[in-house]
Amino acid sequence: MTATEETVVLSEPSAAEARDRLASVIERGGLFTLFGECTVEYDGRAASSLGPGRRHVMCKPDGTVLVHTDEGQKPINWQPPGSRQAVRIEAGSLVLDSRRENPDEELVIRFERIAHLAIFETDGGGGASLSVTGTEEDLKRRILEEPELIEAGFRPLATERSTPAGAVDIYGEDEEGRVVVLELKRRRVGPDAVGQLSRYVEALERDLHAGCEIRGILVAPSVTDRAHRLLTRKGLEFVALSP
Amino acid sequence: MTATEETVVLSEPSAAEARDRLASVIERGGLFTLFGECTVEYDGRAASSLGPGRRHVMCKPDGTVLVHTDEGQKPINWQPPGSRQAVRIEAGSLVLDSRRENPDEELVIRFERIAHLAIFETDGGGGASLSVTGTEEDLKRRILEEPELIEAGFRPLATERSTPAGAVDIYGEDEEGRVVVLELKRRRVGPDAVGQLSRYVEALERDLHAGCEIRGILVAPSVTDRAHRLLTRKGLEFVALSP
DNA sequence: ACTTGAATATCGGTA
DNA sequence: TACCGATGTTCAAGT
Incomplete structure (x- = not known):
């Protein structure tokens, strides 16, 4: 011993x-x-x-x-x-x-x-805590500070806005006053993220009123082919942006 | 030392x-x-x-x-x-x-x-390998062996059938000859699984023909409230089944 | 190498 | 507590 x-x-x-x-x-x-x-x-x-x-x-x-x-x-x-x-x-x-x-x-x-x-013998959690950068939270902060990264005239109105399908990352309006829903991803996305954005858009279209047209924008560094086709098919948009 | x-x-x-x-x-x-x-x-x-x-x-x-x-x-x-x-x-x-x-x-x-x-000193992977049961694969096997677990008259025709939105877990027909798509989950599911099933159903409706009605069934031990509402809204079904 | 979805996922926030 | 979505997810299978 x-x-x-x-x-x-x-x-x-x-x-x-x-x-x-x-x-x-x-x-x-x-x-x-x-x-x-x-x-x-x-x-x-x-x-x-x-x-x-x-x-x-x-x-x-x-x-x-x-x-x-x-x-x-x-x-x-x-x-x-x-x-x-x-x-x-x-x-x-x-x-x-x-x-x-x-x-x-x-x-x-x-x-x-x-x-x-x-x-x-450990230090009972006395060690310093970890801070990570480059997360989705960082991407969100970047967009809120500089909304024109999405497009000219975009105005964020709320984050984590709740819908019947879950909370939307960023909720806002475009230059024309149309409702815009952003789904943020810190890395290249596949079809699952498109499905998520699509759920939010559909839920809001139902929740707000009939005539109201809602734009859904996926914000990520890049998308896969299949995800891109799904986006197009569903009338959703994509903006390339990294955390 | x-x-x-x-x-x-x-x-x-x-x-x-x-x-x-x-x-x-x-x-x-x-x-x-x-x-x-x-x-x-x-x-x-x-x-x-x-x-x-x-x-x-x-x-x-x-x-x-x-x-x-x-x-x-x-x-x-x-x-x-x-x-x-x-x-x-x-x-x-x-x-x-x-x-x-x-x-x-x-x-x-x-x-x-x-x-x-x-x-x-390790044994260089000489140790026995791990086998896990209770997975989605086990659930799939169970359904293929006993299709009536889904409903009377259900006939599986293919697994991992490819669609433009991805591969369907189990693809088959019901008693009336309608196409049925199964999405399997080994545990309680939320809205994401509904979105996944929905993608497959929509892709097949587009891929096959116009008139063709397609049933989508989510198979899992249980669903959350929100997922259940989404299922209903989208005209999809749920069968309770555990691996 | 890339894409896709499962996993005894784990983890943190929130209602 | 259950639900929900992010994660430097990791991992394996298919292409």
Whole structure:
């Protein structure tokens, strides 16, 4: 065992030793990782079974469990925040059992061999928070500050205006006084975004009155071919703009 | 330092020692983790900056980089598979630099202090592969085996039938010989799924002939209120069915 | 390489 | 809490 003031590491711990350590860490709400040969069973929204292999398991104080193999960005199995972990020994093997409710889900990890167990002291969220730029929110701000990026005479009147089909990103008027609905996307869009804009336009045409013509404009860096054809077919427009 | 046949652990390594170890692991394509006080900068599809705090960093042989805090299922920063890592020392601190192209993205992690460095021997994907049940694919299979789950007389004719708006999950005929389009969802659906089904129905009405009436049925465990109203408004139908 | 849609998507805002 | 849409979504399949 190697320990510093903060980190505790057990190499090849016995199942009993791992269980005792982990029971204590789980109790006090710590962050720990395991690495070793294990099987994983999941049952909940879906169900899956994973045969023996070497995996890296991380459990966070907030209840998150992540099982990673040597490939891929996504964990091969996981449990979301709010889950509750328990450890026990079955047939001489360490078993990590994670459950949550609503929906009911269970993840069971059975370790045939534990190569490594590490317990970390975190800063309890004391770390600085993340700020991201280049989002749809940035695109919206840009348009509100400079509406002529859409077209000359465009005047935004509201953001997140609610319709029976959901909230419109930007709602406004054009130079002629016609209602304009903007749907913003931070990246190249496909048919789904056209469908979304179309829903809003149809909902507003129904909600406002009959004679009222409503323009729908998709604002994004670019569109796919199919999305472009859908736009044309539905009488919607496109403005190229990036966040 | 603690080492077993497989796992190498360094506690509180110096920046130089960490750099040397990691350069070697990256070279041969190993899996390693770091834990310590660091800052993270990302620039690519978007951009972000993360001030000092204790984080857990994992680098996989496939080029994946994951930065986790003590909260949340998603890494706070990451780099996808295929990225290339390099280590260096700047102002006495270890810097892990990850880049990829197409799109150009860079992630830079600066360690003020390294509490823990672990190098793991993986089984190179030798582990058993995962199979998930309860997916949309399972729902499709169920309907093809037992079409009367949709309604008496329903006959599936094709899956993934292509239309100008995309591929239809299941395409078939009802007892009266009318064309039926099914859109399957493995879980409760909102307005987006209705829009998707609607696109397919409209595209087929245009693609086939004028007089031809086409039925669209959304198949899912349940629908939200708003989605239900949209279905009604568009003359589409709903069948409750779970994977 | 690009497009398209699924996913145990996850996450945050809002009603 | 449920709903709704954004996400540096990621991922796999088809073209």
